[in-house]
Amino acid sequence: MSTQQRAAIIAFISPKGGVGKSLTCLTLAASLTNQGYTARVIDFDQTETLYRWYKSNPCIDLIKGLEVEKGPTADIDIDALVNGLWNYSGHDFVFVDLAGHMNRVALLLAAAADITITPMGLDEPDAREAQKLNRELKGMASKMTKPLTHRLLVNKVPFGILPAHQALTLDEVDASDMVRFKNILHLRPILSETWKTGTTPHYADQKRLPVKRAVEEIDAITEELLAVFQPQEERIAA
Numbered sequence: 001m002s003t004q005q006r007a008a009i010i011a012f013i014s015p016k017g018g019v020g021k022s023l024t025c026l027t028l029a030a031s032l033t034n035q036g037y038t039a040r041v042i043d044f045d046q047t048e049t050l051y052r053w054y055k056s057n058p059c060i061d062l063i064k065g066l067e068v069e070k071g072p073t074a075d076i077d078i079d080a081l082v083n084g085l086w087n088y089s090g091h092d093f094v095f096v097d098l099a100g101h102m103n104r105v106a107l108l109l110a111a112a113a114d115i116t117i118t119p120m121g122l123d124e125p126d127a128r129e130a131q132k133l134n135r136e137l138k139g140m141a142s143k144m145t146k147p148l149t150h151r152l153l154v155n156k157v158p159f160g161i162l163p164a165h166q167a168l169t170l171d172e173v174d175a176s177d178m179v180r181f182k183n184i185l186h187l188r189p190i191l192s193e194t195w196k197t198g199t200t201p202h203y204a205d206q207k208r209l210p211v212k213r214a215v216e217e218i219d220a221i222t223e224e225l226l227a228v229f230q231p232q233e234e235r236i237a238a
Helices: 021-034 049-055 078-086 104-112 124-143 164-175 189-197 209-229 232-237
Strands: 008-012 039-043 066-070 093-097 115-120 150-154
Touching: 008 021, 008 104, 021 039, 021 049, 021 066, 021 093, 021 115, 021 189, 021 209, 039 049, 049 066, 049 189, 078 104, 104 124, 115 124, 124 150, 124 164, 150 164, 189 209
Parallel strands: 008 093, 008 115, 039 066, 039 093, 115 150
Antiparallel strands: none
């Protein structure tokens, strides 16, 4: 990212477990490295899912430009941490996978990011928790006197016509003050294979049709993500 003075900070946060937060974080980070960017992932989640995957993964050398590290868990100097992230220039992107609850540290880091992403399924509990989180993030960003870019990432959606309750949930999200990625991630077993095989879809065998289709879907979301960081004059020209 030649026009960028520092790394772009992307935070993943959800107060609800089981929404695919760590998996979507890793999937998008790997998608960007596949395009030639470099990405540093900081794993703050108590499960250390991403860090354990990285340290025990025999295929990690295939994913050039990706590094994963554990975030500090005790005696955090939050001001120093935020300042360090905002002045970091060692990679093009810093992905912050935050713990699955809305404590003060998680909210501060999420609000401080350039974009904050909340994965969610199409059900009422996910939508309700996402709405609650959106309010908390807006309040935190207001205290920090900075703009908030918060996006929902709808995932784990079955193929075909949506069941009535999921279609209604999607309509309610679109009618709310929350903003979501236009593209969604469908329920694809190939995504979960990442934990078993060690490779994300972009680094798997794309001759396999399920891999190819997953990559196309992920790339569409990645393009939306990159558009957030596109200079305003380029967006106007486009």
